[in-house]
Amino acid sequence: MTSYGHERPAPGAPDFRFVELETVGSTNSLCFDKARQGDAGHLWIRADEQTTGRGRRGRDWSSPIGNMFASLLLIDPKPVERIGELPLAAAVALAEAVDKAAGTLQLVSLKWPNDLLVEGSKLSGILLEAETLNDGRQAVVLGFGVNCVSHPPLSLYQATDLRSLGYQVTAERLFECLAETLADNLSRWQQPGGFEGIRRAWLKRAAHLGKTITVRTAQEEITGTFADLDARGHLVLKQDGGGERTIYAGDVFLPGA
Structure with a gap:
């Protein structure tokens, strides 16, 4: 029986704390509320x-019962x-969790920077937000939304x-897998040079590597060939004429999409 509140x-990650709720406005917002109240972090919600879920750039995120919402x-x-x-x-952690929960080897590919795709269709979203608290601490929240039963x-x-893809995966089971895989990847990330292994794992799942893409930034649209990720995970775009652009933030689209 679920013990709400x-x-x-956290399942599979005992160094992290875990709270499960029926309905919230936004799991990300609730995490920030906890941080402002002095929470020490390492807290999953x-x-x-969700009644007011949100995605990147302030977009609404559909949050019906049956899908997974966790921060x-x-x-x-x-x-x-x-x-x-x-x-x-x-x-990378979420992709590994989906494979583990669904019993697949490499079901999902990754669209830069952090969308999971299956056969070109979006399965999930990840929203990172940060805030400097009044006491000087920095709160960072990683929010996950995954379409388990509807989209x-x-x-x-x-x-x-x-x-719809034929996989019966509950939100509870997917979260258990995510708590474990994210703990492993955070531990790897914190090691000196640890991001390089994550970068390579990301590139193995890259959806558009070597393809022509368009990136919409806040200022412009840039089209070129997705050539690589740099050492910090930024997108390297090769343009006509041989020049390269490093993109730090933006939305990726295939031409004509």
Whole structure:
């Protein structure tokens, strides 16, 4: 029986705490509320349903019952100068968790920086947010939304869900796998040079490596060939004429999409 609201060790990751709730506005927002109240971090919050879920760039995130919604609160994660690598580490962990829960070898591919795709359709979203608290601590929240049993029919991207793909994976089971794989990847990330292994794991699943893509940044649209990830996980785009651009943030689309 689910023990809603009761704090306990996270399944598969006993060094992390875990709270499960029926309905919240946003698991990310609740993590920040906990941080402002003095929480020490290493706290997972999972909800059956979100009423005000959000994605990247403030977009709404459809959050019906049956899908997985969970956020992890970290306080002063180190090395602080490499926090920008965390979305890719989270994407690798979530991809590994989906494979583990579904019993597959490499079901999902990755779209930069951290979307999971199956046959070109979006399965999940990851939202990293950070805030400097009044006491000077830095709160970092990694939010995960995965379509386990349903997906929005109309959205910015073509979407899918695990049940439609023939995989019976509950939100509870997927979270258990994610808690374990993310703990492993965070431990790896914290080691000197640890991101290089994560970068290689990400590239093995890269959906558009070597393909022509368009990246929409806040200022412009840039089209070129997805050539590589640099040592910090930024997208390296090869343009016509042989020049290269390093993209630090943006949305990736195939031409014509």
